[in-house]
Amino acid sequence: MKQARVFSGIQPTGAIHIGNYVGAVRNWVRMTERFECFYCIVDLHAITIPYEGPEMPARVYEAALDILAAGLDPEKCVFFVQSYVPEHTELCWYFNTLASVGALERMTQFKEKSEQFRENVNVGLFDYPVLQAADILLYKAGVVPVGEDQLQHLELSREIARRFNGRFGDTFPEPKPELTPAARVMALNEPTRKMSKSLTGSFISLSESEKEIRKKIGRAVTDSGPQAEGEKSPGVKNLFTLLAAFAPAETVEYFEQQYQAGTLRYGELKPAVADAVVAELNPIRERREQLAGKPGDVWEILDAGAARARAVAAQTIVEVRERMGLRR
Numbered sequence: 001m002k003q004a005r006v007f008s009g010i011q012p013t014g015a016i017h018i019g020n021y022v023g024a025v026r027n028w029v030r031m032t033e034r035f036e037c038f039y040c041i042v043d044l045h046a047i048t049i050p051y052e053g054p055e056m057p058a059r060v061y062e063a064a065l066d067i068l069a070a071g072l073d074p075e076k077c078v079f080f081v082q083s084y085v086p087e088h089t090e091l092c093w094y095f096n097t098l099a100s101v102g103a104l105e106r107m108t109q110f111k112e113k114s115e116q117f118r119e120n121v122n123v124g125l126f127d128y129p130v131l132q133a134a135d136i137l138l139y140k141a142g143v144v145p146v147g148e149d150q151l152q153h154l155e156l157s158r159e160i161a162r163r164f165n166g167r168f169g170d171t172f173p174e175p176k177p178e179l180t181p182a183a184r185v186m187a188l189n190e191p192t193r194k195m196s197k198s199l200t201g202s203f204i205s206l207s208e209s210e211k212e213i214r215k216k217i218g219r220a221v222t223d224s225g226p227q228a229e230g231e232k233s234p235g236v237k238n239l240f241t242l243l244a245a246f247a248p249a250e251t252v253e254y255f256e257q258q259y260q261a262g263t264l265r266y267g268e269l270k271p272a273v274a275d276a277v278v279a280e281l282n283p284i285r286e287r288r289e290q291l292a293g294k295p296g297d298v299w300e301i302l303d304a305g306a307a308r309a310r311a312v313a314a315q316t317i318v319e320v321r322e323r324m325g326l327r328r
């Protein structure tokens with residue numbers, strides 16, 4: 001018997017990279033052993049920023065390929081695409097009537113994204129956290145693996161669950177965060193910003209060749225101006241983050257000692273980081289190539305996942321409509 005239900009999503013906004021992998025996907029795979037997991041490619045979230053319609057199916061497909069190649073077993077979880085389950089948007093509408101404009105205006109992600117996409121500050125971008133609450137609560141998930149940046153959104157989901165339960169009767173659990181243990185991976189070319197799909201030159205994607213991985217790590221920025229005494233520069237700190245995420249503890253310990261002794265050489269650290277990343281990504285890339293030979297299988301997995309998700313989602317929607325007086 002698995003402990004609790006988990007929901008997590010990833011946006012099909014570009015190639016899945018090693019930041020997404022250590023911050024989310026690798027954890028997703030591990031969590032399937034302990035929890036009943038619902039994992040979703042959240043295309044309805046991805047359309048809140050500018051995109052080209054005809055590109056979306058390929059983006060969804062590529063994301064699914066990456067995630068399956070990273071080891072997610074679709075038999076051990078429910079893996080699906082958000083827009084295939086229209087109950088997400090229906091529940092979002094009901095929750096819109098419970099969410100306050102003031103709370104949404106305070107969301108850091110909204111402030112950042114509306115700054116980044118000034119030409120397209122749409123209502124969907126504003127409403128993003130409410131759709132996220134609908135994603136989670138549609139499956140009555142009790143646990144949500146998140147990075148610290150998502151805690152504010154999760155708090156809103158908890159607030160919406162409380163409001164709904166208060167007004168219409170106990171229906172939803174208050175989902176709890178499970179903080180992802182891995183540290184945030186920063187951009188290789190600009191280590192004061194986070195590694196992002198949308199930040200060109202910042203990332204190593206899961207499908208990258210060994211040669212490319214070594215080249216990108218070899219070129220990673222290490223010096224970025226003067227540092228406080230005894231503090232690693234952001235670039236060096238990021239190389240240590242990657243080492244901790246991919247290499248054995250002894251290797252991390254060895255380089256920490258070198259650093260403390262003032263004898264650290266980037267010419268030794270960077271190849272060690274690259275070796276560790278390559279060792280973990282090589283089998284993923286091989287699995288990806290095998291899967292890519294059978295695209296029909298990937299779509300079948302996603303269709304089957306959506307059917308399983310809908311069975312649960314439909315029950316929640318019936319219950320919500322009844323409680324809200326939207327059904328005779």
Ligand code: AQP
Pocket residue numbers: 009010011012013014019020021022023024145146147150183184185186194195196197198199
């Ligand atoms: N750099 C990162 N380090 C660790 N974890 C990360 N995540 C993202 N970037 C890093 C985690 O990956 C999961 C999926 O993220 P998402 O696709 O929903 O959106 P995001 O966080 O906005 O990811 P990106 O790569 O930065 O995409 P774009 O460029 O489209 O905004 C989340 O769990 C996230 O914490």
